[in-house]
Amino acid sequence: xxxxxxxxxxxxxxxxxxxxxxxxxxxxxxxxxxxxxxxxxxxxxxxxxxxxxxxxxxxxxxxxxxxxxxxxxxxxxxxxxxxxxxxxxxxxxxxxxxxxxxxxxxxxxxxxxxxxxxxxxxxxxxxxxxxxxxxxxxxxxxxxxxxxxxxxxxxxxxxxxxxxxxxxxxxxxxxxxxxxxxxxxxxxxxxxxxxxxxxxxxxxxxxxxxxxxxxxxxxxxxxxxxxxxxxxxxxxxxxxxxxxxxxxxxxxxxxxxxxxxxxxxxxxxxxxxxxxxxxxxxxxxxxxxxxxxxxxxxxxxxxxxxxxxxxxxxxxxxxxxxxxxxxxxxxxxxx
Numbered sequence: 001x002x003x004x005x006x007x008x009x010x011x012x013x014x015x016x017x018x019x020x021x022x023x024x025x026x027x028x029x030x031x032x033x034x035x036x037x038x039x040x041x042x043x044x045x046x047x048x049x050x051x052x053x054x055x056x057x058x059x060x061x062x063x064x065x066x067x068x069x070x071x072x073x074x075x076x077x078x079x080x081x082x083x084x085x086x087x088x089x090x091x092x093x094x095x096x097x098x099x100x101x102x103x104x105x106x107x108x109x110x111x112x113x114x115x116x117x118x119x120x121x122x123x124x125x126x127x128x129x130x131x132x133x134x135x136x137x138x139x140x141x142x143x144x145x146x147x148x149x150x151x152x153x154x155x156x157x158x159x160x161x162x163x164x165x166x167x168x169x170x171x172x173x174x175x176x177x178x179x180x181x182x183x184x185x186x187x188x189x190x191x192x193x194x195x196x197x198x199x200x201x202x203x204x205x206x207x208x209x210x211x212x213x214x215x216x217x218x219x220x221x222x223x224x225x226x227x228x229x230x231x232x233x234x235x236x237x238x239x240x241x242x243x244x245x246x247x248x249x250x251x252x253x254x255x256x257x258x259x260x261x262x263x264x265x266x267x268x269x270x271x272x273x274x275x276x277x278x279x280x281x282x283x284x285x286x287x288x289x290x291x292x293x294x295x296x297x298x299x300x301x302x303x304x305x306x307x308x309x310x311x312x313x314x315x316x317x318x319x320x321x322x323x324x325x326x327x328x329x330x331x332x333x334x335x
Contacts, residue, residue, distance in 0.1 A: 011049035012219050013073070013187060018046045018082030019243075020065075020072050024292065038292045042068040043079070044243035044300075047319065050187075055213060055220040057234030057251065059227060059266070063291065065243040066223045067111070070189040073221070074106055075099060086187065104134045107180035109209075111192040113172035117164040123150075123175050124160025130182035149178040154208060170201035177209065187219045195224070206233065227270045231255055236325075239263045242291060242300040245319055249326040259328045261305050299331075307332035 020043040042065045050056045058066050071077040073084055075091060084091050091102055110116035118126065127146045131137050137145045147157045153174040164172055173193060180188055190209065194202040210233060213220055222233050230237055230251070237254045239247040239262065247260040258264045265284040286304040294300065299312040311331050319329045 010051075012052045012087055013048070013050040013221075014083075014085040015046055015048040015069075015073060016083040016085070018069070018072055018079045018084065019043055020068055020077055020079050040292050041243050041294050042291070043072060046082070046243075046245055048238060048245065048248075050219055050221060052186075052219055053217050054236065055222050055234045057230035057237040058221060058223045058240060059225060059230050059237060060240035061266075061288065062225060063288070064240045066225075066240055067191055068243075069240070070108070070191050070221055070223055074103075074108055074189060076108070104183045105185050106187045106189075107183065107185040108189040108191060109173075109176050109180050109193045112196050113169055113176050114164060114196075116176055117172060117179075119164050121163075122160065123162055123164070123167075126175070126179055127160070127182050130179055134183045136183060145182075149182055152181065152212070153178045154204075168201075169197045170205060173197060173205055174208065177205075177212070181212070181216070185218070187221075189221045189223065191223045192225070194229075195226075209233070227255075227267060239266065242288065242294065244300060244329065245327075246301065246329045247327065248319065249323075253323070253326055257326075259322065259326065259333045260301075260330050261307050261332070262301050 019041075022040045022042055024038040024040055044065075046069060048056070058069070060066055068077060072079045075084075079092065082092075086102065086106060089102070091099065094102060117123075121129075124146050127149055128142050131142050131145050132139065146160055150157055150159055155171060155174055155178070159167070159171065159175070164175070167175065173196075177193075193209065194205050197205060206229065212218065222230065224230055234251050237247075237249060237251050238245050239254070239260065241262050247254065247258065247263045249259075254263065255267065258267050262284070269284065284304055285306075289300065289303060297316055298314065299305070299308070299317055302308050302312050305312070307330070309331060315331075317329045317331050319327045321327050322333055
């Protein structure tokens with residue numbers, strides 16, 4: 001699935017300068033001491049384009065802001081700044097009613113297939129609700145629609161009479177996918193959809209997701225920290241570090257020629273499947289900076305970078321195109 005499925009020169013989704021900061025520590029004691037609350041910079045001035053029919057992989061270590069970015073795009077979190085355009089419409093300025101209509105086109109598959117499902121409602125009722133609220137089918141047709149959705153994701157019709165706790169993890173994640181597909185969306189955020197599943201069924205869910213993406217011509221933002229998985233699923237890959245996109249490239253280009261020092265270290269740290277081969281590349285030195293009150297005006301990878309120079313400590317690098325379709329945020333990389 002590495003051949004680009006892009007059929008339009010215009011992106012379906014455009015993210016422009018999106019930022020999100022969470023305010024922490026609003027305690028009474030801090031207020032009495034006159035201390036201002038801390039802030040956690042989760043997403044920092046992100047720009048992204050995702051084209052119709054494309055799967056864009058978003059990778060990075062835990063806590064880098066991948067999930068927050070996905071939720072900001074869908075307005076599950078309200079960004080502090082920036083713009084999000086979907087099919088030419090700016091969604092951050094939409095009213096509640098307008099956004100409810102837009103959600104029919106934009107859906108999410110959550111990471112945890114158990115907590116994302118209501119434990120008190122049967123599977124069939126969940127899917128019926130999604131179909132009826134958005135007017136997908138008539139009341140007389142909804143039962144057949146539910147059966148079709150379950151069949152589409154590889155489940156039998158009798159699953160509709162069960163509660164979430166009666167299903168396995170893989171079955172629950174398939175239900176989550178069916179719920180997202182119930183409204184015929186054109187864009188899906190898949191937020192680490194297999195990380196909570198057993199290894200034995202991860203491949204089944206991923207293959208199902210890939211097949212449906214191609215069959216239904218879905219556009220997808222695929223969030224993961226598994227590099228092998230993103231190479232299999234995605235057309236292009238964005239690498240995220242401390243809330244910023246540090247590299248963006250076609251999947252084959254990124255894996256054959258990573259340019260940002262963090263991308264290189266990330267790929268070198270991936271485990272090898274051949275037991276006779278051992279990686280001699282050292283792990284990334286140091287620890288990620290504390291995302292609370294990150295100093296502004298400098299490269300976020302500065303403390304861990306072997307290519308750091310004086311400019312990096314006084315100026316924050318921007319994402320620039322150094323090769324056709326290959327964008328990097330690093331002063332040491334020249335096009």
